[in-house]
Amino acid sequence: MVGELSKPHLSGPHLNEPRSGRPILRVLGVKKAFGAAQALRGADLEVLPGEIHALVGENGAGKSTLMAILGGNLRPDSGDIAFRGEDWTPAGPAEARNRGVSLVHQELALVPHLNVESNVTLGNEKARFGFARSQADRVRAALEELGYADLDPGARVGSLGMAERQIVEIARALFHDAKLILMDEPTSSLPARDVERLFAALGRLKARGIAIVYISHFLDEVARVADRISVLRDGATVAAGLPADTPTPDILQAMVGRPVAEIFPPRQGNLGGTVLEARGWVSRPGAAPADLSLRKGQILGLAGLVGSGRSALLRSLYGLRRPVAGSLAIGGEAELARGWTLERARASGIGFLSEDRKDEGLALGLSIRANSTLGELRRFANAAGLLRLDAEAAAVETMRTDLAMRSQGIEQPVGELSGGNQQKVALGRLLLGDATVWLLDEPTRGVDVGAKAEIYRLIAAEAAQGKAVIWAGSYLPELFGICDSLAVLHRGKLSPIRPISAWSEATVMAWAAQGVHA
Amino acid sequence: MKPGLRTLAPYLGLAAAYLLFSLLAPAAFHGAYNLKTILTQSVIVGIGALGMTFVIISGGIDLSVGSLIACATVLLARALNLGHEPLPGWLPWAALAAATGCGAIGGVLNGFITARFRLAAFIVTLGTMQIYRGGAKWLAAEQTVTAPATWLNGLMEVDAGPRWLWIAPGVWLLLALTAAVAVVLRYTVFGRHVYALGSNEAAARLCGVPVALRRIQIYALGGAFAGIAGAMQFANLTLGDPTAAEGMELDIVAAVVIGGGSLRGGEGRAAGSLIGALLMAVLRNGCNMAGIPNYLQNIVVGAIIIGAVGLDRLGARGSRA
Numbered sequence: 129m130v131g132e133l134s135k136p137h138l139s140g141p142h143l144n145e146p147r148s149g150r151p152i153l154r155v156l157g158v159k160k161a162f163g164a165a166q167a168l169r170g171a172d173l174e175v176l177p178g179e180i181h182a183l184v185g186e187n188g189a190g191k192s193t194l195m196a197i198l199g200g201n202l203r204p205d206s207g208d209i210a211f212r213g214e215d216w217t218p219a220g221p222a223e224a225r226n227r228g229v230s231l232v233h234q235e236l237a238l239v240p241h242l243n244v245e246s247n248v249t250l251g252n253e254k255a256r257f258g259f260a261r262s263q264a265d266r267v268r269a270a271l272e273e274l275g276y277a278d279l280d281p282g283a284r285v286g287s288l289g290m291a292e293r294q295i296v297e298i299a300r301a302l303f304h305d306a307k308l309i310l311m312d313e314p315t316s317s318l319p320a321r322d323v324e325r326l327f328a329a330l331g332r333l334k335a336r337g338i339a340i341v342y343i344s345h346f347l348d349e350v351a352r353v354a355d356r357i358s359v360l361r362d363g364a365t366v367a368a369g370l371p372a373d374t375p376t377p378d379i380l381q382a383m384v385g386r387p388v389a390e391i392f393p394p395r396q397g398n399l400g401g402t403v404l405e406a407r408g409w410v411s412r413p414g415a416a417p418a419d420l421s422l423r424k425g426q427i428l429g430l431a432g433l434v435g436s437g438r439s440a441l442l443r444s445l446y447g448l449r450r451p452v453a454g455s456l457a458i459g460g461e462a463e464l465a466r467g468w469t470l471e472r473a474r475a476s477g478i479g480f481l482s483e484d485r486k487d488e489g490l491a492l493g494l495s496i497r498a499n500s501t502l503g504e505l506r507r508f509a510n511a512a513g514l515l516r517l518d519a520e521a522a523a524v525e526t527m528r529t530d531l532a533m534r535s536q537g538i539e540q541p542v543g544e545l546s547g548g549n550q551q552k553v554a555l556g557r558l559l560l561g562d563a564t565v566w567l568l569d570e571p572t573r574g575v576d577v578g579a580k581a582e583i584y585r586l587i588a589a590e591a592a593q594g595k596a597v598i599w600a601g602s603y604l605p606e607l608f609g610i611c612d613s614l615a616v617l618h619r620g621k622l623s624p625i626r627p628i629s630a631w632s633e634a635t636v637m638a639w640a641a642q643g644v645h646a
Numbered sequence: 647m648k649p650g651l652r653t654l655a656p657y658l659g660l661a662a663a664y665l666l667f668s669l670l671a672p673a674a675f676h677g678a679y680n681l682k683t684i685l686t687q688s689v690i691v692g693i694g695a696l697g698m699t700f701v702i703i704s705g706g707i708d709l710s711v712g713s714l715i716a717c718a719t720v721l722l723a724r725a726l727n728l729g730h731e732p733l734p735g736w737l738p739w740a741a742l743a744a745a746t747g748c749g750a751i752g753g754v755l756n757g758f759i760t761a762r763f764r765l766a767a768f769i770v771t772l773g774t775m776q777i778y779r780g781g782a783k784w785l786a787a788e789q790t791v792t793a794p795a796t797w798l799n800g801l802m803e804v805d806a807g808p809r810w811l812w813i814a815p816g817v818w819l820l821l822a823l824t825a826a827v828a829v830v831l832r833y834t835v836f837g838r839h840v841y842a843l844g845s846n847e848a849a850a851r852l853c854g855v856p857v858a859l860r861r862i863q864i865y866a867l868g869g870a871f872a873g874i875a876g877a878m879q880f881a882n883l884t885l886g887d888p889t890a891a892e893g894m895e896l897d898i899v900a901a902v903v904i905g906g907g908s909l910r911g912g913e914g915r916a917a918g919s920l921i922g923a924l925l926m927a928v929l930r931n932g933c934n935m936a937g938i939p940n941y942l943q944n945i946v947v948g949a950i951i952i953g954a955v956g957l958d959r960l961g962a963r964g965s966r967a
Binding site: 487490502509 | 834835838845848849850851855913
């Protein structure tokens, strides 16, 4: 792999690792393709017993695919995997679990209607005369081991918070005597306090000699919790077994494949008049009233942890959810929050990009054509509602070329495209529309690095043409690279909007975590 | 799976079934008269399936169409009985409109309950299936309703019309409606919305598609087609029968699915549904002509439905990335 970091710290016995010894897991040259998309093109990974090994990389780098392979959910196309010295080819997640590898899912795989004990023992129930036998003691022991002795095995999982659910999943792994636990973004939906408790639990697992592969986007977290770090980029391992104290910029560079500064287009700061102004806007019950104003040509970043209310804010401005209170002025006309609907938002020139391409943003079974014009069909229809298919095709074709979309023409189903090209279809829909205010929720989620750079360029160009953009995101280097001002949300409380130069990663994180200026 | 195969499969199936019975059944099977009979026999399910095509593409299902067909036959007969001999010329037309409107109103109710209360269409229409059946029996006072003879009775007669008509008027109607549905699905904003709703309702909403209104319109269309199918059923029976078309909703759903409609929504074609209805008519007719016992017919039709859904699953697995 042609990374600038040509594997300077290959894992192996030369590392000054106290836990050095035979690796419990060894992955070599694993490849996996989904249709035309090559998700993994040479992944390597070596994990020692009792080690927390962080796996980092951008969205779409192949981390989750690799986890799914290790956890028995997917089978690799080629490559070698050895677990505890034996070939690792589990027939499915159940076998993987029984042989000592447990996956703690990003979207938790729990049965909300059953209680903690049933969830932990699911698939491994002990029965006497066909009746399930209580294994509450063993379940309680597993929970205690994780520092959650207070969690009642009889509690319904549906009534638990995210942190506790995660613990239930980890307890399930312990219950099945896991030797290797795979954790995919375990902290992404946890508040700070619970993150600490999770780390304490991970420490206990480590002390028991259990190895953990830990996927995270949060590099500061990785630096704290991990013993070593491997970096995936575009499906290949570009750095393996870096020590935990590797400087963050080096890791970033390995993730992105070039110095961070170069992928962002230069921004010119010609801002026009105010196009949108929200006063006392309460996007969801319990959120603090927010004041927000947006000017022509501005890209306003919206930072905040997952669950801080970024999406709720954007969605309420677009009318996808009923705002609770406040008023909104667009182009000088004031509107009350009550009665603000999606139809009015669209008529006022607001466009929206969903963070959830798969379930909300796109109709994956339909063609590029049908997806990109779905919001603007009237433009291509005559009075009788008949579509002018030629005009539509021409417009979509132009958009496809402009965005350098890689596809087999405009009739290809969107579901067959790569994440980056799917996102281009979703953005193309905005381009084909006439919205002047773009609300973008995580516009580069699940998009490879090349497409990211193209999206940055596109949005910057549109802003230069006079579009006003709100860009909600969780990846700070990106927000600092593309935005000219920034506001941070903490549990529904919005910071004042400040120029990007007035923020630093530390002050953003301070507000995101505590809701105060550091 | 290549999309082409799924589109072609119903045509191939129809051709194969026709060839098979040409070999198995007596020569009369592939005579012109029997061909016309098969076409006529596919009209009721076919028209119902065209309406169901909208519903299924949009990700819904309508189990109440069988009951709506029965309702329509009864209402039509009742309407014809309103006139005194000699019947005014507009009366059959008004009766036809009443039958269609009755189906449409039933459909509006289906769509309204489904969209407004966000209930599963399967359950809602399972309920209205009973309600409409009850309504039909009430309208008919639990008896068949005889009606004065009009030109409506000739709609489903294989050789009733002038020679140039060649086939039953009902078959022409089926073909015309198929073309109309195909145009609506492919060339109109409404048609595009139907696909979008079935493929991803959230995405449709995001793009400003009036989701609830469209659902109601779609079920109304499905119901209106059931009403027309009911008029054809009436023509077949020449009377209103509140117990008519029991279980036919399943034949109609099957025709759409065989023709490439996906119960997961987002897929389906008018021509496909027509072919699905024809395939079922060929199977039934062919089995009868070949003297294949009724129980075998059931088994064959069932196997074909499962085969079609199997193809559908295969397609879903292939396109999952």
